[in-house]
Amino acid sequence: MTALWVATGAAAGGALRYAVTSHARRVPTFPGGTLGVAVVNAVGTLLLTVFTRWHLDGTLPPNGLALLGVGFCGALTTWSSLALDCAEMVLDRRFRASSLNLAANVTAGGACGVLGWWLAGLA
Numbered sequence: 001m002t003a004l005w006v007a008t009g010a011a012a013g014g015a016l017r018y019a020v021t022s023h024a025r026r027v028p029t030f031p032g033g034t035l036g037v038a039v040v041n042a043v044g045t046l047l048l049t050v051f052t053r054w055h056l057d058g059t060l061p062p063n064g065l066a067l068l069g070v071g072f073c074g075a076l077t078t079w080s081s082l083a084l085d086c087a088e089m090v091l092d093r094r095f096r097a098s099s100l101n102l103a104a105n106v107t108a109g110g111a112c113g114v115l116g117w118w119l120a121g122l123a
Contacts, residue, residue, distance in 0.1 A: 005063045009071020016040075017076050037082050042108040044077035049116030
């Protein structure tokens with residue numbers, strides 16, 4: 001039964017990731033795919049931290065963590081897409097952009113993790 005919860009969450013998270021990154025690719029003045037990846041990784045990290053803390057506090061039941069944390073956030077976040085974006089930038093000899101992209105995603109992810117933990121404690 002847990003696998004069904006994970007699969008349901010993953011379907012929603014994957015669909016949202018696709019929608020955000022597809023929309024972001026239309027931004028003409030910035031590498032939109034990179035922007036979309038940064039957004040979903042930061043939001044997914046924040047949400048996963050909130051859901052995990054709620055689970056540890058007993059607010060979110062085990063199936064809730066399977067649905068929202070493992071399934072939804074797991075499919076929403078796209079660290080593999082981040083790696084692909086960085087690799088493409090390196091191949092295009094855009095080393096500075098690749099370094100900034102990686103640094104921004106890691107920094108935003110860490111900050112959103114801390115923020116999510118704090119926000120979940122307020123609820």
